[in-house]
Structure formats: C-alpha cells, structure tokens
Amino acid sequence: xxxxxxxxxxxxxxxxxxxxxxxxxxxxxxxxxxxxxxxxxxxxxxxxxxxxxxxxxxxxxxxxxxxxxxxxxxxxxxxxxxxxxxxxxxxxxxxxxxxxxxxxx
Amino acid sequence: xxxxxxxxxxxxxxxxxxxxxxxxxxxxxxxxxxxxxxxxxxxxxxxxxxxxxxxxxxxxxxxxxxxxxxxxxxxxxxxxxxxxxxxxxxxxxxxxxxxxxxxxxxxxxxxxxxxxxxxxxxxxxxxxxxxxxxxxxxxxxxxxxxxxxxxxxxxxxxxxxxxxxxxxxxxxxxxxxxxxxxxxxxxxxxxxxxxxxxxxxxxxxxxxxxxxxxxxxxxxxxxxxxxxxxxxxxxxxxxxxxxxxxxxxxxxxxxxxxxxxxxxxxxxxxxxxxxxxxxxxxxxxxxxxxxxxxxxxxxxxxxxxxxxxxxxxxxxxxxxxxxxxxxxxxxxxxxxxxxxxxxxxxxxxxxxxxxxxxxxxxxxxxxxxxxxxxxxxxxxxxxxxxxxxxxxxxxxxxxxxxxxxxxxxxxxxxxxxxxxxxxxxxxxxxxxxxxxxxxxxxxxxxxxxxxxxxxxxxxxxxxxxxxxxxxxxxxxxxxxxxxxxxxxxxxxxxxxxxxxxxxxxxxxxxxxxxxxxxxxxxxxxxxxxxxxxxxxxxxxxxxxxxxxxxxxxxxxxxxxxxxxxxxxxxxx
Numbered sequence: 001x002x003x004x005x006x007x008x009x010x011x012x013x014x015x016x017x018x019x020x021x022x023x024x025x026x027x028x029x030x031x032x033x034x035x036x037x038x039x040x041x042x043x044x045x046x047x048x049x050x051x052x053x054x055x056x057x058x059x060x061x062x063x064x065x066x067x068x069x070x071x072x073x074x075x076x077x078x079x080x081x082x083x084x085x086x087x088x089x090x091x092x093x094x095x096x097x098x099x100x101x102x103x104x105x
Numbered sequence: 106x107x108x109x110x111x112x113x114x115x116x117x118x119x120x121x122x123x124x125x126x127x128x129x130x131x132x133x134x135x136x137x138x139x140x141x142x143x144x145x146x147x148x149x150x151x152x153x154x155x156x157x158x159x160x161x162x163x164x165x166x167x168x169x170x171x172x173x174x175x176x177x178x179x180x181x182x183x184x185x186x187x188x189x190x191x192x193x194x195x196x197x198x199x200x201x202x203x204x205x206x207x208x209x210x211x212x213x214x215x216x217x218x219x220x221x222x223x224x225x226x227x228x229x230x231x232x233x234x235x236x237x238x239x240x241x242x243x244x245x246x247x248x249x250x251x252x253x254x255x256x257x258x259x260x261x262x263x264x265x266x267x268x269x270x271x272x273x274x275x276x277x278x279x280x281x282x283x284x285x286x287x288x289x290x291x292x293x294x295x296x297x298x299x300x301x302x303x304x305x306x307x308x309x310x311x312x313x314x315x316x317x318x319x320x321x322x323x324x325x326x327x328x329x330x331x332x333x334x335x336x337x338x339x340x341x342x343x344x345x346x347x348x349x350x351x352x353x354x355x356x357x358x359x360x361x362x363x364x365x366x367x368x369x370x371x372x373x374x375x376x377x378x379x380x381x382x383x384x385x386x387x388x389x390x391x392x393x394x395x396x397x398x399x400x401x402x403x404x405x406x407x408x409x410x411x412x413x414x415x416x417x418x419x420x421x422x423x424x425x426x427x428x429x430x431x432x433x434x435x436x437x438x439x440x441x442x443x444x445x446x447x448x449x450x451x452x453x454x455x456x457x458x459x460x461x462x463x464x465x466x467x468x469x470x471x472x473x474x475x476x477x478x479x480x481x482x483x484x485x486x487x488x489x490x491x492x493x494x495x496x497x498x499x500x501x502x503x504x505x506x507x508x509x510x511x512x513x514x515x516x517x518x519x520x521x522x523x524x525x526x527x528x529x530x531x532x533x534x535x536x537x538x539x540x541x542x543x544x545x546x547x548x549x550x551x552x553x554x555x556x557x558x559x560x561x562x563x564x565x566x567x568x569x570x571x572x573x574x575x576x577x578x579x580x581x582x583x584x585x586x587x588x589x590x591x592x593x594x595x596x597x598x599x600x601x602x603x604x605x606x607x608x609x610x611x612x613x614x615x616x617x618x619x620x621x622x623x624x625x626x627x628x629x630x631x632x633x634x635x636x637x638x639x640x641x642x643x644x645x646x647x648x649x650x651x652x653x654x655x656x657x658x659x660x661x662x663x664x665x666x667x668x669x670x671x672x673x674x675x676x677x
Contacts, residue, residue, distance in 0.1 A: 024672055031671075035196050042192045046185045046362075051355050054178075058345060064318035064326035069344040072181035073171075073403040074314060077188045077396050084195045084389035091200075092382055100674050102380040 023098045030094050038083045046076040108485045112253050115489035116496060119291050120268055123500075126283045127272030135533050138277030139208040139512050140376040145282055147383040151390025153282045154374045156289035156501035158365075158391070159398060160238075161245025162562045163187070164292055164498035169470025172406030176341055177331075179348030180406065182357040182636075186566075188392060188399050189358070190365020195388035198366050199375040201581045203384035204670045208376065210369040210509075210573065211517040217580040219663055220588040221522050226595050228513045230572035231369045233599065236550070238368075238565040239506040243551025245499035252440055252475070253492035259552065265500060266548040273504050274540045281504045282377060288497035293397055295494025298487055299477045300401045303408050306481055313404035331411050337421060338414070339458035343407065353632050360638035364566025367574030370502075370509035381673040409473040412480050417456045417465065424453035433479035442469035442476075507547060511539035563635040564606060571598035571641025579649055581671070584664045590653030598645030605641075606634045 049057055050072035057068030065074075095101050106114075132138040145153070171180025205213050211231055215224025243262060250261020272280040297313075304316035308327060320326055332342045340346075348354050365371065374391075375384045416434070417425045427447055437443040444467030445454050456465040475495075478488045515536035520527055527535070572595045579586045579594075632640065669675060 024668070028671055038192070038196065042189065046189050047355050047358060050181055050185055051351060051358065055345075062318075064320065064328055066328075066344050069178055069181075069328070070318070072178060073184055074317075074400055076185045077392075077400055080188050080192050081389065081392050081396055083192050084385070084392060087196055088382070088385035088389055091385060095382070095673055100672055102382060102673050104380075 023100070027094060027098050027100060031091065034087060034090050038087050041079065042083055045071060045079040050076050106485070108488060109255060111485045112489040112492050115486065116254065116493045119287075119493045119497065122287055123268055123272055123284045126287060127275050127280050130276045130280045130283050132275070132277040132279045132533070135208070135516075135529055135536065137279045138533055138536050139516065140373070141277075141279040141282045143206075143377060143379055145377040145379075147378050147387035148390050149286055150282070150374060150378050150383075150387045151392075152289045152394055153285035153377075154371065154387070154391035155394035155398075156285040156292065156497070157374055157505035158187075158371055158395060158502070159292065159498055160502035160562065161242055161249070161495060161499035163398065163402075164296065165245065165249070165471050165474055165495050168402045168405040168409065169473040171403055172410040172473050173468060173470050175348050176335075176346040177343035177407065178346055179354070180403070182348060182354055182361065184399055184403060186358040186361025187365060188395060189362040191388055191392040191395070193362060193366040194371070194375075195385050197581070198372060198577055199384045199388055200381045200673070201670045202372060202577070203375050203378065204381050204673060205666075206376075208373075209512050209516050210372055210577070211513055212521060214573075214576055214580065214591070215517065215521060217663065217666060218576075218586075218588040218591045219660060220592065223576075223588050223592050223595075224517055224522060226592050227573065227576065228517050230568070230595055230599055231513050232510060234368060234565045234569045234572070235370060235506045235510050236547075237568065238370075238562060239503055239510070239547045240550045241562045242499045242503035242506065243547050246496060246503070247551060249492060249495040249499060253489075253495075262548060262551050265496070265503075266544055266551075269500055269504050269507065270541065270544045273507055273544065274537050277536065277540070278373075278377060278508055281501075281508055284504070285501045288501040289394060291490075291497040292494040292501075293394070295490040295497075296398050296474075297401055299481060299483060299491065300405050300408075302481045302483055302487075303412065303477060304404060307408050307411070313408070314400045317404040317407055327411065328407065331407055334411065334414055335458075338456060343410075349633060353636055356632045356639050357636035360570050360636050360642075361563070361566050363574045363642055364568075364570035364638055367569040367572070367577065368566070369513070369569075369573065370505040372577075373509060373512070374505070405477065406473060409477055409480070413468075413472075414456060416480070417454050424455055427452055427454060430454070433476055436479070437472060437476050441467065442472045443467055503547065507540060507543045511536060511543045514543075515539040567602050567606070567635060567638025567641065568599055570638035571602040571645055575642055575645040575649060579646070581667065583653075584667045585653055585658060586649060587653045587656045587659055589656040590649040590651075593652050594645040594649030597648040598641045601644045602637055602641035605637045 049068065054068035054072060057071065058066040060067040062070060134142075136142055167183055170183060171177065174180075175182070202210075202213055207213065211224050211227035214227040215221060243265070246265035247258040247262035250256050250264060251258045254261065256264075272284050300313045301311050304313040305311050307321060308316040308319040310316035310319045317327065321330055328344055332344055335341065335343050348357070375387060378384050378387050416431065419425070427445065434443060438445070443465075445464055446466045447454070448462065448464050449455070454464050455462060457463045475491065478491055515532060515538075519535055520532050575598060576591045576595050580591070
C-alpha cells in the first residue's frame with residue numbers, strides 16, 4: 001500500500017484521507033465478517049441446539065445430561081461468554097493493526 | 106439470636122453500606138449524573154450491569170419459573186433469552202452507542218433520525234418499557250420486606266424507596282454504579298451459598314452446575330430420577346417438556362434476547378466505560394457475572410423440586426403424614442406460598458399433577474429459592490443473606506430503571522427538546538428533581554399496583570424488542586433509514602405488540618375486556634402474548650425499511666454521524 005502511494009504523487013492530506021478511507025473500509029468489512037461468523041455460532045447453539053434440534057441431541061447422553069437439554073440450560077450460556085470475548089479480542093487486534101486504537105482514558 | 110434479629114442485622118448492614126457509598130459518590134456534574142463521568146473500569150461496569158440486569162424476578166422467581174411453571178426444559182427460554190441478548194449487545198449495539206458518546210438512548214435516536222419527533226417517540230417507548238418493569242421491582246421490595254422482616258408491605262416499600270431515593274438522587278449514575286457493585290456481591294453470594302449446600306447434600310458435588318448432571322446417593326442420575334418421579338406423579342418429563350410449541354419457544358427466546366439488547370437501562374450502563382474497546386469487554390464481564398446466577402438457577406430448580414417431592418413422598422407410595430411435616434413447611438404455609446388440603450382425609454399428603462387429587466394445593470414459584478436454605482438446614486445467617494440478596498436484586502434494578510426514566514425526562518425532553526438553553530447547573534438540578542419524581546411515581550405504582558403488575562416483566566422485553574431495538578440497529582447499520590421510517594416503525598412495533606397483548610389479556614389488562622380471550626387456540630401461530638415482541642420487531646423492521654424507501658434520504662450530516670460511530674477513533 002505504501003508503494004502505491006509513493007508511486008502516485010498526491011498532496012499529503014489526500015494521502016492521509018484516502019488511506020483513512022481504505023482503513024475504514026477494511027475495518028468495517030472485517031467487523032461484519034466476524035459478526036457473521038460469531039452470530040452464526042450464537043444462533044446455532046441457542047435457537048439451534050437448544051430448541052430446533054433438541055430432540056435428536058437429547059438421544060445423546062453426556063454424564064447425567066441429555067445433550068439438547070444441556071445446551072438449552074448450560075451450554076448456550078457458556079458459549080455466549082466465549083463469543084463476546086473472542087469478538088472483543090479480534091476487534092482490539094484489528095484496531096491495533098489499522099491504527100484505530102483509542103488512547104487509554 | 107432469633108432469625109428475625111439476624112435478618113434485621115444483615116439487611117441493616119447491607120443498607121448501611123449502600124448509604125455509605127451514596128455519601129462517598131455524589132455527582133457534581135451532569136456528566137457524572139448521567140454516565141458516571143465515563144470512568145468506570147470495564148470489570149466494575151460488568152458487575153454493575155449484572156446487578157442492574159438481575160432483578161427481583163431473576164433472583165427470587167426464576168428458579169421456580171423453570172422448575173415449576175415451565176416444568177424444566179420449557180424454562181430454558183428464560184436462561185437463553187436473558188443471556189443471549191448480551192452477544193447482540195456486545196456486537197451490534199454497545200460499542201457504537203459508546204462511540205456516539207452522549208448521555209441517553211433517545212438522544213441517539215433523536216440525533217440519528219434528525220428529528221425531535223423521533224426523540225419524543227423514543228422517550229415514550231422508553232417510559233412504557235421501563236415503567237412496566239419498575240412496578241415489578243417495587244413490588245419485589247415490598248414483598249421481600251414483608252416475608253423476611255415481618256413488616257407490612259407498605260412499610261417495606263417505603264424503606265426501599267428511602268434507600269433508592271438517597272443514593273439515586275444524590276449520586277445519579279455514579280452513586281448507582283458503586284451501589285450496584287456492592288449489591289451484586291451481596292446477591293451473588295446469597296444465591297450461590299444455598300445452591301452449593303443443596304447440591305452437596307443431594308449429589309456430593311459442590312458445584313451446582315456439575316451437580317445437576319451427577320448421580321444421587323442411590324446411584325441414579327439426578328435428572329433421570331426427576332424425570333421418572335414426575336412421570337409417576339402424572340407430570341410431563343422434566344428434561345423434555347416443551348412450552349407450547351417449538352415455534353413458541355423460539356419466539357419467546359428471541360423476544361427476550363432482542364429485548365435485552367433494546368432495554369435502555371442496560372444500554373446506558375455501557376456509556377459509563379472509558380472506551381469503545383472497554384464497552385465490548387465490559388459486556389463480556391457482565392455476562393460472566395450474570396452466568397454465575399443463570400447457570401446455577403437451573404440446578405436450584407431441579408434440585409429444589411426433587412427435594413420437595415422427596416420430602417412429601419420419600420419412597421413411591423409412602424406419603425408424608427400431615428402431622429409430621431417439617432418446621433420449614435409450616436413456616437412457609439403461614440406466608441401463603443405453600444398450602445395443603447387433605448382432600449381424601451387419609452391424613453397423608455399426596456402430590457400429583459391431577460388437580461382433583463393433588464393435595465399440595467399451593468406451591469408458589471418463589472418457594473424454590475426462598476425456602477432453599479431451610480430445606481437444606483442451613484444456619485440463620487444464610488437465610489438472612491437470602492433476604493438481603495433479594496432486596497439487593499430489586500433495589501439495583503429499580504435504581505437503574507429510574508435513572509433511565511429520569512434522564513429521558515430531564516435530558517431528552519427538557520434539555521434537548523423544550524429548553525435547549527438551560528444551564529448545566531440547572532439541568533443537574535432538574536435531573537435530581539426528575540429522579541425524585543420517578544422514585545415517588547414508582548413508589549405510588551408499587552403501592553397501588555395496576556391489576557397487571559404480575560407477569561409484566563417479560564412484557565417489558567417484548568415492548569423494548571418491538572420498539573427501540575430495531576430503531577437502534579438500523580440507525581447504526583443503515584445510512585438510508587429515514588426519520589419518517591424510524592418514527593412509524595417504532596409506533597407500529599410497539600402498537601402491534603401492545604394490541605396483541607391487550608386483545609388476549611384485556612385492555613390495560615382489565616379482566617373481561619380481552620376480545621379474543623386468553624386461549625391458546627386464538628394465539629397467532631400459537632405464539633403466547635409474552636413472546637410476541639419478536640413479531641412486533643419484524644413489523645417494525647418492515648415498516649421502517651418500506652417507509653424509508655419512499656421518503657427523502659437523510660441529510661449528509663447524518664451519514665457522517667453513522668460513519669463516525671462505526672469506527673472507534675474519529676478521523677484526524
């Protein structure tokens with residue numbers, strides 16, 4: 001990217017601006033990609049495993065739990081926690097990479 | 106020391122702590138009053154959010170709802186619904202509204218939809234959701250006092266109001282935040298200690314979440330035993346009994362999830378952290394703290410249900426004699442939460458699913474949590490702690506709701522709509538007055554609860570899901586949605602949901618005015634009224650998007666605003 005800008009001479013503020021615009025586009029695209037991935041998992045563990053596919057999953061016994069019942073009353077909640085922390089982490093990394101890090105208040 | 110004395114001591118100590126915090130954290134500016142100066146650490150905010158979120162209903166009633174009313178698996182709608190919303194909040198709402206960086210939810214809607222009408226409609230939706238919700242908390246305070254401290258309901262309610270008045274009027278969000286952190290510690294300790302003991306007694310396993318899947322003393326799995334026992338008594342199996350239909354369960358869960366992400370008193374908690382990054386992690390921490398209670402509750406539900414059944418019928422066919430019932434049983438009969446009637450006159454108590462022969466005629470949902478320490482024979486201080494915990498849960502949620510209501514009045518109606526020139530000092534004064542008014546109003550509604558007070562908490566979620574959530578989501582993710590679209594969408598969403606609830610439950614819940622009857626065959630696609638929020642939300646999305654296509658696009662400044670809130674730092 002630096003190469004391209006150095007090859008096309010533009011006034012400094014324009015470089016800053018178009019650089020910023022591209023970074024914003026990358027940021028938003030990546031953000032939406034992660035929302036889609038994590039949102040799918042969110043949907044699958046709760047409304048999927050906990051409700052729609054609960055009967056077939058209940059045929060599987062894990063310890064004292066029927067698996068579908070476990071997802072509905074325990075598993076979905078644990079997964080939700082993991083999803084939020086994964087999202088927080090990937091977004092923090094993305095912000096660091098693209099220079100969108102906020103100053104510590 | 107008697108139980109009542111111990112309870113007074115423990116509850117009194119917790120109240121003294123809240124007052125101490127209130128004096129230490131007075132608000133000196135509107136920024137402190139509305140958003141605690143935006144300086145709260147994400148973990149601390151997570152704790153405060155957990156207390157804000159977990160109401161008297163979560164603490165006292167949820168285990169019973171799951172274990173009794175919804176007979177086990179059906180109650181999963183509450184467990185998944187009231188936690189899954191945090192994923193939506195963390196990914197789709199909280200970071201962007203934190204970046205927007207102002208004080209209230211209607212303020213964002215007003216600015217994003219470049220219209221005071223949108224702001225006022227949002228204020229109305231906020232007040233409808235929050236007032237429905239706060240009545241339940243005020244009732245919870247009164248009931249907790251009267252049950253544990255043997256005061257009458259009114260005295261209990263007044264004591265609660267005085268405490269909330271003190272720290273909410275003095276400290277606003279700042280005072281509420283620090284008291285909520287203390288309240289979280291009290292309530293989570295009070296919930297888990299009895300749960301650990303009951304799990305140890307039944308399964309030998311100290312972690313209730315694992316105990317739920319463990320074996321009993323006789324070697325059978327706890328859930329298997331419960332399933333079989335309930336089938337023998339004529340109930341449905343605990344681990345598979347569906348609430349209504351699969352579609353109803355999915356709709357109910359989805360309504361609670363998106364309602365969670367649309368409730369203003371939860372969203373504004375994320376305005377108090379210093380950065381967008383902190384808003385995301387804070388949502389994660391909030392869910393960690395909430396999950397401690399929410400994964401314990403299903404264990405309490407199953408274990409306490411089994412415990413009660415085994416008290417009444419230790420071996421199949423061997424029933425407890427009326428004369429031999431334990432002391433805790435008699436104690437709770439006096440409160441009206443338990444009741445027996447020896448219908449066949451054999452001097453024994455027969456519990457069954459058949460209403461004609463069932464002799465345990467009253468079995469209130471709340472009993473599973475309230476009587477737990479006594480059933481498990483725990484010392485008096487644990488019972489006293491449960492009282493303090495129930496009060497902490499009700500007070501913390503009430504305070505959060507009252508702040509959402511009062512800031513909508515003093516900031517959105519007064520400062521942003523009616524008197525834009527009001528000074529900072531006067532606005533702070535107005536916000537304290539609005540808070541005082543909100544406390545008194547809520548107290549009044551708690552004293553003379555409109556007929557519909559019971560069971561309205563779930564309704565508040567449906568209303569938030571159908572009105573505010575779509576406006577917030579589209580405001581962030583679409584640059585094309587217009588003010589006309591948003592205003593009509595919010596009105597259509599909340600209108601459809603209220604109309605559906607009213608037509609099945611009565612207009613303003615007045616019995617006899619329901620024109621379709623509260624009968625499952627009349628339910629739209631078999632969806633119960635409490636689960637209708639998701640349908641209202643779909644209507645809202647549909648109306649908003651259609652009207653937006655037909656109206657002039659938003660001005661350039663609004664597109665800039667949307668661009669700006671999507672990225673954590675403003676472009677240089």
